[in-house]
Amino acid sequence: MRNKITHPFQLSPINVSIGLILCTLIILADPSRTKVSADLIKLKNGGEIRGKIVPFTKMGSKETRIMKTLSGGSISIDAEHIEFITNRPLVIEEYETKSKNIEDTVEAHLKLAEWCSQNHLRAQRNQEMEQIIRLNPDHAKARASLGYTKRNGEWTTRDEVMRGNGYIKYKGRYVSSAELELLEKNEADLEKERAWIKKIKLWLAWTNGNDLLRQQAGLREIQSISDPYAVAGLARLMGKHKSIAIRSLLVSTLTQITGDKPLRPLAELVLTDPNQAIRTAALQALTKRDATKAIAYFIQALKNKSNVIVQRAGSGLEAIGDQSVIPDLISALITKHTYRVRVPDATSTYSYNTNGTFGNSGVVLPPDIEAGLLAGRYPNGVIVLPSQQPKIRMRTVSVKYSHQNEAILLALQKISKQNFGYNERLWRLWWASTQNQTGIVPILQ
Incomplete structure (x- = not known):
């Protein structure tokens, strides 16, 4: 890419990147940052540039975008190198900077979550609470903030309980399928x-x-x-x-x-x-x-406790092909599912880790069973019978797996004509660029 720097000092591309980061941190220290927005250019080579874009410019035979950096300089970027352009509040840029630099500890994520609350970043706060649960699955404050309660020794949300009992959310309350028919x-x-x-x-x-x-x-x-x-x-x-x-x-x-x-x-x-x-x-x-009125049924199924149903919902939305479902598909790119597994009760030698994977000491799941769980082939759980110990006592454990949903990704690719893999952040940035109300025309090539 050809970068043209207009600045009192001649800077190398590396110095420009460092300068952009430092200036971003300085500007973000301003208390008025929550009311200030910045433009973000996502480059096809994976890089990102932040600042304010000047009106559309054409230099010679090439279309360009000129970004005024936070330090007062400017960078010219050929349009052919731009993936998309979007506009976001500076406070979100500050959050992303903080989230990349904090220690991966419960205390650090909790502190950042509180900062997010103070700056009205609810979604980002929830992300930090999810990180806390990853590190400490029984963290009561993080669980409560995400709507979990403990039932029969397990953390679960009210939505999960009600859906598991066959209830459907209708205008803010839960009703049975029969009651829903009567209401309609x-x-x-x-x-x-x-x-x-x-x-x-x-x-x-x-x-x-x-x-x-x-x-x-x-x-x-x-x-x-x-x-x-x-x-x-x-x-x-x-x-x-x-x-x-x-x-x-x-x-x-x-x-x-x-x-x-x-x-x-x-x-x-x-x-x-x-x-x-x-x-x-x-x-x-x-x-x-x-089939546009059928979209609601598939969107609801994207939150199903069965990964099989989630994948089928993705295929259904792909076939319908309506762009309005893109945000819902982005949210379902990676979903977590809980499986009930009956295993030999050998607590002294059996273990499974907080991220849902099984330990390698003592009894472990057979590889084909664990692979099946990962693939979502056992939505109702499995029973692992002990070999050569027919009378051994059994116990039930809950195992959580995060699934990268291929059917969801395929639906996103077909509907959007884009491909950012399972990177939810890039998908959201791109979607924000298409909904931009600042007058900037996104470049999607």
Whole structure:
């Protein structure tokens, strides 16, 4: 890259970088920094430059950006070397400087978290509290600040408890799926749906009977359904049916019903059906219609306690392809999941570390089991039977793994046409650049 320095002193690129850092620290010491913003240029070679950008300039045949540094000098950067441009408060730059230089101790992260609170940086404060929990999983203050409570000896959030009990968040409160249906419908709609449930139940009984003519009649009746008020009955009676043929029939029937009512059951099939062919067919049915109202179901699934569901939600959002989901996908790039594992109760020789990995002293998980947990193949946990000790006492432990979600990354890459890997910070910087309201036009090449 060709840097043009306009300054009373001739500086090398290394000196410029050092000067930028020093000047940043000096400016950030100003109490008014929370009201001041700075521009950030992300370079394609990985570097970052901070300061204030002057109006768009064209030098010769090349487009350039001129950054006035915090020291009063300026740098010219060819546009071809710029990944993107964004604008952020200086106080956030100060946080990033502090976070990179502090000791990795509970005391240091707690002190920085308190600084974040004083400067109204809630998200950054939560990041520091997460670091404290990484170092000390039982740190009561950090747990409480992130909404955890201790239940049966384990830390858990209220959201996790309620979701685990089958409740859904609706307008700020938790309701059951049945209650949600009632809240979203009036009595007239419910009456129409009840009438359809009776019919569908009868036709399903015909298809499962021994009378061939009635089997065919029941199948024809279900295949001919086109009334949106039949969707609730179809989903309730066929969505969890043990027969793959019946669930496949559900997908084809929902496909021919117009409107938004089929969106929820189709999304649920995409996320939870054990058969891949049915999940694929349901996703195809969604993408053949306006599925923007189904986005909410997939976004909710990005927070599911099962990593398998999270990955499927990513694939669903990729297929829908709406750019509004980018921030949610960024948040789900790396997710933590807890697994319940039954292991031999040999406490004197068995250990597992605070980061969720197992120690190498005494009994350890078999490599294929641990690999399966990492891959999210055991959402309900596993039981490790002891070899040659059939009567040994067993115990249950909770193991936490952080998953880099490939399906989420693929969705981000397809929707955004960008690739910052699993670096959540760079993704957020880029997204901020696309939402910039300062008049700076982001360069995305």
